[in-house]
Amino acid sequence: MSDARVTVAKTYKLYLGGAFPRSESGRTYPVTDAKGRFLANAAHASRKDLRDAVVAARKAFGGWSGATAYNRGQVLYRVAEMLEGRREQFASEVAASEGLPAKKAQSLVDAAVDRWVWYAGWTDKVATVLGAANPVAGPYFSFTVPEPTGVVGVLAPQRSSLLGLVSVLAPVLATGCTAVVVSSAERPLPAITLSEVLATSDVPAGVVNVLTGxxxxxxxxxxxxxxxxxxxxxxxxxxxxxxxxxEAAGTVKRVLAVPEEEPDWTAQPDIARLRQYLEPKTVWHPMGV
Amino acid sequence: MSTWEYAPAPESRDIANLRPSYRPFIGGEFVDGSGEPLKTINPATEEVLAEVGTASVSDVDTAVKAARRAYERTWRTMPGAERAKYLFRIARLIQERSRELAVLETLDNGKPIKESRDADVPTAAAHFFYHAGWADKLGYAGYGPDPKPLGVAGQVIPWNFPLLMLAWKIAPALATGNTVVLKPAETTPLSALVFAEICQQAGLPPGVVNIVPGAGDIGAALVDHPGVDKVAFTGSTEVGKQIQRAVAGTPKKLTLELGGKAANVVFDDAPLDQAVEGIVNGIFYNQGHVCCAGSRLLAQESVVDELLEKLRHRVSTLRLGDPLDKNTDIGAVNSAEQLARIRDLAETGDAEGAQRWTSPCPVPERGFFFPPTVFSGVEQSMRIAREEIFGPVLSVLTFRTPDEAVAKANNTPYGLSAGIWTEKGSRILWAASKLRAGVVWANTFNRFDPAAPFGGYQESGFGREGGRTGLEAYLDV
Incomplete structure (x- = not known):
């Protein structure tokens, strides 16, 4: 490639209901790399964009939560395949956003792909681990199954632009919930590239919505x-x-307990995040002839 | 045909060992609370039962410190197998004193003796028995090999099942190694204070359980106390929201079990006679003072007339009156305040155009009573279809298709429970998975067991009580 070639720059937009619109507000803000050099203008999402995203996520909830766990697992695994295919692109975006050497950025991308695979495998196991047949004292069959809570609002980590984002988003999807994500404000570009991955990985429109802002x-x-x-x-x-x-108390929203400071995202998680997005449902039926 | 009349069959109130006064229980001793004493009354007769000393804000502080001391010095370091034995002892003591507790509960609350005797008290004992066994097996509960307790639990409970709600709160807290400060409801403090005596009889180390009677301000002081690590509340959604707001931004772990507006869905192939029993149990059990009461009957249009006829006939046979009478089906509403609220909401049903039917049963002149009431022709927009009445008032709506039934059932900010009546197994499983509620009863209603997790979706709260799942609320996980 000749040095004279001008690269094709990408316009980074929102990911909303399966499409990539600009903010309805028309607002953008400049995104720079760790050294302050201009990377792109990101869409500056508004309250209206957020409300549209919630509508899209609610619309997608029935289908996604109603899909079989096996199907959700395959779709999420497909996302990991597509992430792997864009390994180089993510590595360079993470390196630029977080100001990391190429090798370190690459290892974070690898960890993010592996994290996604880990959660993808949980879709059809979490009910076995968290559900139960309840030995009640009477002639009833009683069982408890965990069901997805619904629409989850995710304020993504500000520092870890990809691994942190994947670590908070994948468990939401693995449980069958749908998500409205507000990306890192200063490091939003990997989130939009992840959206492109989701859009081309059989994840139904509206299951994930990503707002930069x-x-x-x-x-x-x-x-x-x-x-x-x-x-x-x-x-x-x-x-x-x-x-x-x-604010969340007004609608008795579940608020995830999170550590004061952003944790070390490379540490292996447990299933606490999955548990937080699941509602145990107990069903009873009499037994008799 | 001759009719056999019921003869009165009252349980003796002497069994309650009612005393003229009761006091707060802090640090293993009954103490003079520095709050204004309250008089607790029998809602069936409006007579004063006893004077109860209440805690002040400074007593709450003393109680939390006592609980902290007990946590640090005794309870958290005690091997689980030893903690378990205290819980087993408590379970046995509740069983031994079950008749006393049942009569006391009925006097203080107004619920029929057959319910306090056959449900509230035995289930309370069962909760301690069940959780006792967990105390030395927590490593198998799925929260890691050695899950840790949180510390001091501040617990606030309602008046509808005073002893049972206490058991739901205290048993898992102690089994997991936490200590407790519990505030019983203002109108029903007595069984909690007898429970305190049971703790003494069990030799429970001082400070592990503290009982602080009082009104809402004492509940708020407990929730707000910086020495509390865990807050558990059962009560109205309105107060639950206040508590969630108060706890926001603190490290306190919170679980809420709040209101409900459960749909009881009757499909056209349901066994109607059984369904009628379930509907009656669902809304008239405990005078309808049940957060998971089946207060919205959703009947398929093709069977609604037949169902309503059977239902009215059955409800007409319910006996309302003296809660101590063993034949009584429906006792007294717990307080004048609650009775007024039920009346007000029922009146909005009339005003908004629903048709009221009231059981022809005689209503005693004294005491707080509200006869079983069924509103038909109810629309989803009416207040009696949307708001929790917490009384013996059923709202009947109709549907045509299963999808419509589910959509109407889920059309509420609540999500505590739901009922399904149909002979078709596949429809049960389909509907059970579609209903957004924490507990679904199919061809039954209002079943509770310590081994079965209970709790709500959405504005009915979060966290579960009972089962392995319920332990999470009291563990640092």
Whole structure:
């Protein structure tokens, strides 16, 4: 390739209901790399975009939660295949966003792909691990199955632009919930590239919606929205989280307990995140002739 | 044909060992609370039962410190097998004193003796028995090899099942190694204070369980106390939201078991006589003071007339009156305040155009009673279809297709329970998976067991009580 060639730059947009629209507000903000060099103009999502995203996520919930666990597992595994195919692209975006050497960025991308595969494998096992046949004292068959909570609002980690994002998003999808994600504000580009992966991986439209913008602006609306069932406040920071938790109380939303500071995302997770997005449902039926 | 009349069959109130006064239980001793004493009344007669000393905000602080001391010095380091033995002892003591507790509960709450005797008290004992066995087996519960307790649990419970809700709260908390400060409801503090005596008889180390009677302000002081690591609340959605807001931004772990507006869905192939029994049990059990009561009957259009005729006939035979009478089906509403609320909401049913039917049963002149009431022709927009009445008032709506039934059943911000009546197995499993509720009863209703997790979706709260799942609420996981 000659040095004279001008590269084709990408316009980064929102991912909403399976499409890639600009913000309805028309707002954008410049995204730079760790050294302050211009990378792209990201869409600056508005409250209206957020509400549209919740509508899309709610619309997709019936189909995604109603799909068989095996099917969801295959779809999510397909996402990992597509992530692997874009390994180089993610590595360069993560390196630029997070200011990391190429090798370190590459290892984070690899960890993200592996994390996705780990969660994909949970779809058809979590009910076995968390469900139960209840030995009740009477002539009844009683069983408990975990069901997806519904629409989950995710304020993605601000620092870890891909591995952190995957670590908070994959468990939402593995349980059968749908997601409205507010990406890292300063490092949003891997989130949009991940959206492109999702859009081409058999994940139904609306199951994941990704908004680029400010967690401080969008978070409170997400937390108070009556059609959002749970919220992961990771990206809101310690101060923002308190306000979110208060807003969430108005609709008895599930608020994920998260550590003060962003954790080391390379550590192997347990199933706590899966548990948080599941509602145990207990069913009873009499036994008799 | 001759009719056999019922003769009165009252349980003796002497068995309750009612005392003129009761006091808060803090640090293993009954103490003089510095709050304003309250008088608890028998809602069936409006007579004063006893004076109850209440806790002040500073007593709450003393209780939390006592619980902290017991946690640090005794309870959390005690081997699970030893903790278990205290819980087994408590279970046995509840069984031994079951008749006393049942009569006391009926006097203080107004519920029929046959319910307190056959459900509330035995199930409370069962909860301690069940959780006792978990205390030394927590490593098998699926929360890692050695899950840790949280610390001091602040627990606030309602008046509808005073002793049973206490058991749902205290048994899992102690089994997992936490200590407890519990506030019983203002109108039903007595059985909790007898339970405190049971803790003494069991030799439970001082401070492991503390009981602080009082009103809402004492509940708030307990929830807000910085020394509390865990908050568990059962009660209204309105107060639940206040508590969630109060706890926001603190490290306290929270579980909420709140209101409901359960749909009881009757399909056209249901065994109607059985369904009628289930509907009656669903809404008139405990005067309808049940968060998971089947307060919305959704009947398929083709059977609604037949179903309503059978239902009215059956409800007419329910006996309302003296809660201590063993023949009584429906006792007293717990308080004048609650009775007024039920009346107000029922009146909105009239005003919004639903048709009211009231059981012709005689209603005692004294005491707080509300006769069984069925509203038909109810629309989804009416307040009696949307708001929790918490009384013996059933709202009847209709549907044509299974999809419509599910859509109407789920058309509520609540999600605690639901009922399904049909002979078709595949339809049961289909509907059970579509209904957004934490407990689904198919061809039965209002079944509870310590081994079966209970709790809500959406605005009915979060967290579960009972089963392996219920342990999570009291573990640092």
């Amino acid at each position: 400010k967690a401080s602006e969008l978070g409170p609306w997400l937390a108070s929205h009556a059609d959002v069932n749970a919220i992961d406040p990771t990206g809101a920071g310690p101060v923002g989280r308190v306000e979110l938790a208060r």
